Amino acid sequence: MKDNSKADSELLDIRRDLIDTAILLDFYGLLLTSRQFEILDLHYNSDLSLGEIAEDLGISRQAAHDTIRKGKTALADYEERLGLVKRFRAQENNIREALSCLKNLEKRMDGVAQNDDYIRAIGKLNEIMDTL
Secondary structure (H helix, E strand, C coil), rough: HHHHHHHHHHHHHHHHHHHHHHHHHHHHHHHCCCHHHEEEEHHHHHHCCCCHHHHHHCHHHHHHHHHHHHHHHHHHHHHHCCCCHHHHHHHHHHHHHHHHHHHHHHHHCCHHHCHHHHHHHHHHHHHHHHHC
């Protein structure tokens, strides 16, 4: 049972790393060299293996691996310095919390759902969420 739990945890860590790197690539990818961006994009967004990338680009698997490692390091450095992803996630959480508060208010106060300001506030917050 512990082996399955450990395997599940490792798989979750791998998935989290893939998602986190893809998000960093969305925010900072164009700050990388064009070759780093190309290789990371193929690996994280197109889900190509090191072997497939190497074959497509005429490089070794080791070169693909090294480029991904260096690119990920650069992305992490950009996030550490600029913090755009951290701020994005904070804004997203704040908007979700505001929407939740408004929905709770709607449940507790009769007629608030028909209030023009309430309707406009809900609409604007949903518009913002859709653009994030």
